[in-house]
Amino acid sequence: MEDNKNCTGPLMIALQYNDLFDLLSISTSTNTDALPKGRAFTFIKAVQTVNERLVDQNKTESLLFEVILIAKECSEEIKMKIVESVKHYGLEIGKFYFCKKEELINTLQSNKVKLFISTDRDDVCKALHTGIPAALLYDQADHHVLNQLKVILSGEVIGFSEDSLDSLSDFGFSETQIETFKAAKICMKEFAVLIGQMRRRFGHENSPLCTCVLTTWGSRNICATAIKTLREWGLDVDEVYCLAGAPCSPILAVVKPHILWDSGLHNMTDSSAPC
């Protein structure tokens, strides 16, 4: 597995502090040293595990995850709290960016972020439209850390060919939805290639990184195309789920992913899960 020449690491991931920490329960939290853990907590821990394992295998490994934390519109007090909390929990945050709301996209672009994850679907859409790879941070219901970082890629985004995309409007998807889909298609490849390289550093068993394809409404053939395309890009996925319209929350609750790239083509009724 000597593809260091392909590597353009580190794999920079950006997230927002309100996903890392649970701001809503500050008042009820008994811990005054640090902000309460938020939805991205298990994700960060899983990312750190992957990095540890990568370095274990190769001390000079350059394809590692690097996490940058973005905080929009914070008071000085909160800024301090954030930095302290990160230290308190032993989180490996590469950089902190305190910026205004409008500066989010610029911040992401200037840092050549390989993936921006957020629980806020609108933020994800906006980022995608400006060419920044973005995906949903799936809300892991419990904070018990799995010892594996799980990434789900959308079977539809990868499996649908470019030429077929325009016909999607015949089926009731809005222009915006189709644009988001197209944007996701462009962004997903680079990320998939990097994750593929990382995944190949480990064997089939006992890997700290697990990749999945999820096809929510596409056919099995779309799914097969997605698997094969990813293989061409250098990513051999571990798990495959094809739902053909079945509600995905129950399935996702079993899969428990951290990162969820979905196709963006659906009406979201439940904001905590994409389907």
Add this chain to the structure above:
Amino acid sequence: MSLDPVLVMKGQDPMPNTCPPASNGDSKASWEDSKEIHENTGATKKPKSTNLYTCDVEVDMKCHFMKGPVRRARKVEGGIFFPKPENAVTIAVSSRVLFRTEKEQIVFEQQGIEEYLRYQVEHENEPFAPGPAFPFVKALETVNTRLRELYPESEELFDIVLVTYNHAHVGVRLINTINYHNLFIERFCMTGGTSPIGYLKAWHTNLYLSADTEKVQEALAEGIAAATMFMSDKQIEVSETQLRVAFDGDAVLFSDESERIFKAHGLDKFFEHERENENTLLDHGPLKSFLELLGKLQKKFYAKGHRLDCPIRTYLVTARSAASSGIRALKTLRAWGLETDEALFLAGAPKGPMLEKIRPHIYFDDQMFHVEGAAEMGAIAAHVPYGIAQKYPHKKSTNTSK
């Protein structure tokens, strides 16, 4: 399973449901050979096309495709849709029972996972042969076709999900095989090694078929009807127009309470016990709910005047005897509001010959002895690893006239 008619276009559907498109043309080149073979067997075939959105899908006898690969929530005009799992009778099958994968199993056991996966990818374009659950799945599809004709908007259908802890590497080969055999399976979970049991619940599984007894036992422990299937060398022909499901009585439809008496105290005690308790209902067994679901679907056919040519037929095949211990079984079924189309009381006679006559697509029995006997005659049998018989297997020499 809900019996309320599904409201079309409720407006709350979180996502559009899809109609499976014609086979993705991607695999066109590599399938030329198999396409030929398939055509020669006379089966109707979906035309391969490079354009996903082709509207010229050949209408095959069994289904109608709506134009394009995506369809709106449950609008059914001329379309097929996949029902919501909780409304349908969901059957989860593993890849090892749907298809024959013995060769690959051997590679896995002898050479390890890496070699196994490499082998699968290498043979990706070779479809697997049908496995023990294949005729059953085909029969389910036949019933679905008839149900769709009579109740085009209903979600009360069989829904088949492939649930396997196989790795995604095998995914393409499995999908190619599904295409090759023209199966209507669009839903699957390949869990890459983790236990599929959690997924069974997420899919509202009503019946789980697998080659792995441990997984089946786990499912049974979770209250999901499940059975293990094995490949046999001999396979008698089964009906292509009528789904036939046969059940053993004790420890399958009913609990194993009477079985326990028999094992512990022998035949006489068993008879005595059954006589004394004739009017006490037996407790339910793991497959009772599945019989119930079949009954509900049958009633849908009867309601439209298809009692005589109902495409579902159920059988009770029990070692109990009609004159004595069988009465309690019948009374219990009746009290549950269930019935089987035929009830065969064998009074201990071997089940094989009877099954050969019935030719079920699947026969559920809790005793391996009977499952093996059925397999010897070429009948498709599934083992329900439930109850006392697992600890004290049947001894061939015993006279088991019940």
